[in-house]
Amino acid sequence: MDDKRQKIQLQLTLALDRQTGEVKPEGPEQGTELSMAGHDTESQVSTVALMEVVVGDVNMRSALQQVRTNKGAPGADGMTVAQLPQYLRKHWRELREQLLSGSYEPQPVRRVWIDKPDGGKRKLGIPTVLDRFVQQSLLQALQPLWDPTFSEHSYGFRPGRSAHQAVEQAQEYIDAGFGWVVDIDLEKFFDRVNHDVLMSRVARRVEDKRVLKLIRAFLNAGVLEDGLVSPSDEGTPQGGPLSPLLSNLLLDELDRELEQRGLRFVRYADDCNIYVGSQRAGERVMGSITRFVERKLKLKVNAAKSAVDKPSKRKFLGFSFTRGPQSKRRLAPQTKKRFKRRVQEMTLRSRGRSLERVVRELGEYLKGWLGYFGFCQTPSVLNELAGWLRRRLRALVWHQWRRGPRRYTELVARGVDPYLAACTANSPHGTWHISHSRALDTALPNGYFTSLGLPPLKCTEVS
DSSP, X not given: OHHHHHHHHHHHHHHHHHHHTOOOOOSTTTTOOOOOOTTOSSOSSOOTTHHHHHTXXXXXXXXXXXXXXXXXXXXXXXXXXXXXXXHHHHHHHHHHHHHHHTOOOOOOEEEEEEEXXXXXXXXXXXXXXXXXXXXXXXXXXXXXXXXXXXXXXXXXXXXXXXXXXXXXXXXXXXXTTOOEEEEEEBTTHHHXXXXXXXXXXXXXXXXXXXXXXXXXXXXXXXXXXXXEEEOOOBOOOTTXXXXXXXXXXXXXXXXXXXXXXXXXXXEETTEEEXXXXXXXXXXXXXXXXXXXXXXXXXXXXXXXXXXXXOGGGSOBTTEEEOOSSSOOEEEOHHHHHHHHHHHHHHTOGGXXXXXXXXXHHHHHHHXXXXXXXXXXXXXXXXXXXXXHHHHHHHHHHHHHHOSHHHHHHHHHHTTOOHHHHHHHHTOOSOHHHHTTSHHHHHHSOHHHHHHTTOOOOOOSOOX
16 A cells, blocks of 8 residues: 555556656666546546645645745735744644644635726735645646646636736737637635535545645635624635645536537636637527536626627727737726726826936836737837826926926926927916927927936837
8 A cells, every 4th residue: 555655646646747847866767757638538647646745845845936936925824924933943843733634724824905907906815824835735746736637718826827828819810800809707706616516526636635725724714804704605716826726626517518519618727718609609609608617617607797799899908809811819998997097006296206216217127018918919019108107207307396587497408499498488478388398399309208217118019
């Protein structure tokens, strides 16, 4: 029996090695491979000794490094990420024994509320740092076993896959002539996951009862809010490393249903778009898939946010698509609104910061924003946003110059004709109107903001 468990542990470790990039052990078993059929429900490796892999030295070291890299706020117990290594040095043997014996008990998650792009609030559950460490260890053991079995049409929270790939796949369907999209929005997905339904799917893939008990314990850990702990009867809290994998496991059943029907779809986490050839077909699919999701998965489709429509009128992962035989990726209207709202916050005239500091902070934000949304294929939209952004900066400078005499002096010193400078400095118009004037365009040209470090808004890929 010990030999069998050791062999199973080695097979699982090899699967983990492929996920983490660790060097495989040498010896007679080096050539052992984990055979995975694409999108197959059942793992080809027994998971009866999975917890031994979870607590393995290589796995735990990798999990600790990942938790430290992710950083994050403290949970209910107040422990910080920086304090975790010291805690583990003192309590590692005790923690390992609890995991191996199945007696480890997670603490309640700390409830916080974060702003949503549409102005609402989203619940976020922050596990303790120690629980995040244990979840990360579980994730690293489970993901190499489960991920190869997931659908090729699933892109969210998966190694080697990205939102950009999902958007490209959607664009391919549109260009192939599937000009209607069934845009399905799952209402409060992470808050409404049925624990029994989810655990039944986990139990199909995991034999180790200690792992099953641990995952169930994380789901039922409870929520700490305003000093009170309340039970968690449903949902998988956003904020834990394990939640994305569990969500993919549950929604893999939806993927299989869509594939069995021969539908063309793209799913990124709980955002699912199905592409069909006509409105009638879309309405038929919307009705049948809604029934499947609500009856089989015990989830709820948000009728107000779901729709059958032209792709140009819907958004997918922050993008939309132009009309025509060859579509182009463009920024969704909501994306442009969020961009402007964020820039307005950063360029408030009442914050009393220097232009150099404002541009430096804007530069950091824009680099990250362009890293994702620079994937669009409509340079004219970015040019429009860039012009609006520079106008915000000119308005900020005009406000900082404050009074007529200084404004006149600054304009003349920057090459503006004295008569135009005098007219502009004494203009009765407001700041926003003046920010688009010839005088300010001359005094503060585009190149001036570039010299301060403002990055250009350009598409990273144009076709």
